[in-house]
Amino acid sequence: MAKGDLExxxxxxxxxxxxxxxxxxxxxxxxxxxxxxxxxxxxxxxxNFRRLHDYRLARVRAALAGSGLGALLSFxxxxxxxxxxxxIGEWARDKLTRYSLLTGNGDPYIWDFGSAAKHHRLHSPxxxxxxxxxxxxxLRGAVGGDLTLFQEAAREIKAILDAEGVGDxxxxxxxxxxxxxxxxxxxxxxxxxxxxxxxxAREVKSIDELTLLNMAAAMVDGVYQDIAEALKPGVKExxxxxxxxxxxxxxxxxxxxxxxxxxxERCSPHPHNFTDRLIRPGDQAFFDIIQSFMGYRTCxxxxxxxxxxxxxxxxxxxxxxxxxxxxxxxxxPGVSSDTIAAAFPKAEEIGFAGEMDAFGLNFCHGLGLGxxxxxxxxxxxxxxxxxELKVGMVFAVETYCPATDGFSAARIEEEVILTPNGxxxxxxxxxxxxxxxxxx
Numbered sequence: 001m002a003k004g005d006l007e008x009x010x011x012x013x014x015x016x017x018x019x020x021x022x023x024x025x026x027x028x029x030x031x032x033x034x035x036x037x038x039x040x041x042x043x044x045x046x047x048n049f050r051r052l053h054d055y056r057l058a059r060v061r062a063a064l065a066g067s068g069l070g071a072l073l074s075f076x077x078x079x080x081x082x083x084x085x086x087x088i089g090e091w092a093r094d095k096l097t098r099y100s101l102l103t104g105n106g107d108p109y110i111w112d113f114g115s116a117a118k119h120h121r122l123h124s125p126x127x128x129x130x131x132x133x134x135x136x137x138x139l140r141g142a143v144g145g146d147l148t149l150f151q152e153a154a155r156e157i158k159a160i161l162d163a164e165g166v167g168d169x170x171x172x173x174x175x176x177x178x179x180x181x182x183x184x185x186x187x188x189x190x191x192x193x194x195x196x197x198x199x200x201a202r203e204v205k206s207i208d209e210l211t212l213l214n215m216a217a218a219m220v221d222g223v224y225q226d227i228a229e230a231l232k233p234g235v236k237e238x239x240x241x242x243x244x245x246x247x248x249x250x251x252x253x254x255x256x257x258x259x260x261x262x263x264x265e266r267c268s269p270h271p272h273n274f275t276d277r278l279i280r281p282g283d284q285a286f287f288d289i290i291q292s293f294m295g296y297r298t299c300x301x302x303x304x305x306x307x308x309x310x311x312x313x314x315x316x317x318x319x320x321x322x323x324x325x326x327x328x329x330x331x332x333p334g335v336s337s338d339t340i341a342a343a344f345p346k347a348e349e350i351g352f353a354g355e356m357d358a359f360g361l362n363f364c365h366g367l368g369l370g371x372x373x374x375x376x377x378x379x380x381x382x383x384x385x386x387x388e389l390k391v392g393m394v395f396a397v398e399t400y401c402p403a404t405d406g407f408s409a410a411r412i413e414e415e416v417i418l419t420p421n422g423x424x425x426x427x428x429x430x431x432x433x434x435x436x437x438x439x440x
Contacts, residue, residue, distance in 0.1 A: 052208040063201035070169025111135025134191035152181035231437035237261040260288035267409040286411035301413035316403035317410035318436040361400035
């Protein structure tokens with residue numbers, strides 16, 4: 001690395017101030033998590049985006065340093081955003097054409113879609129001007145069978161690895177089109193799994209990340225109030241989806257990824273989708289709102305009954321709540337994830353033959369730029385590979401209980417920040433008791 005670059009990095013105040021294992025140094029844990037307005041002001045500190053970038057980059061560098069890899073090549077949009085603080089729209093998430101590179105000795109590179117690279121050079125001063133490049137690979141085969149683009153990209157990456165002194169070390173890659181993988185291997189590059197390194201970096205959130213997650217949850221709090229008021233006989237599941245989507249974008253969401261809207265006889269077994277079914281009196285109905293603010297996602301279920309509830313429906317809700325509370329009570333720093341997994345009901349208790357069939361109904365998953373981050377805690381995986389919980393982790397805790405009537409079911413989800421003193425719930429729409437929408 002050139003002497004000027006070393007001096008430039010050495011003198012960067014922000015990077016010197018960031019310690020990657022030092023969660024939320026600016027946060028007072030005796031105060032509630034902040035939920036500020038979306039605009040920046042001069043009389044309160046809200047989100048410090050440059051501090052956020054420096055924290056995330058420091059986390060990646062620390063994870064890379066302990067991985068045995070020389071560099072990380074990312075095609076996963078969440079990893080790219082985490083490392084470079086760039087995004088060009090949710091449409092890019094499945095195209096596999098944007099990519100970033102970070103070596104242990106250098107600053108991040110970003111190859112972006114056409115003119116987006118020039119935009120970064122103009123508007124992203126935290127990135128080096130010559131590290132913002134235009135790039136195009138296969139667009140999942142749409143470009144055709146010509147391998148020239150992959151070959152040229154692989155050669156460019158190899159040249160950077162060599163220049164930064166890591167050309168003979170393994171390269172971590174998260175997700176990739178096969179032709180790109182093959183071209184890297186032809187150049188003698190040993191490709192290894194880089195996704196686990198990135199997820200390890202992302203698992204502990206900074207104060208800015210916690211605040212963004214809390215702001216995103218606050219948006220969903222409000223949407224559930226709208227849903228409760230709209231949930232009446234004759235309304236379609238899809239109309240609830242439209243209402244929630246419009247409201248979220250009005251509030252400032254940058255992506256409404258999915259909304260599950262499920263009612264009546266569709267509740268058990270859980271289909272994870274929505275239709276144009278008409279809501280009917282006495283239906284049990286549950287919803288999951290998956291959206292993001294500044295990239296930070298929500299996963300936030302609530303169950304309602306429409307007008308009235310039967311004893312079987314109330315019992316299912318009470319059980320789901322009990323399982324939820326039991327799991328949340330155990331979320332403490334230093335606790336092993338298998339302890340949490342053991343608090344969830346076995347698959348057989350909710351009518352499934354095994355844990356694979358029941359997966360995703362009673363479990364915890366990390367939440368951040370991605371919908372499912374580390375740690376993921378369930379009876380399927382956590383007894384085999386337990387991990388230790390840490391301050392600054394954020395969980396979406398989900399429970400599901402089918403009713404004895406054979407078709408109703410209750411679904412609850414709380415978003416939880418792990419503080420030094422234990423769990424702090426940030427999904428605040430009331431869920432202790434079964435909510436009855438528009439009772440009669």
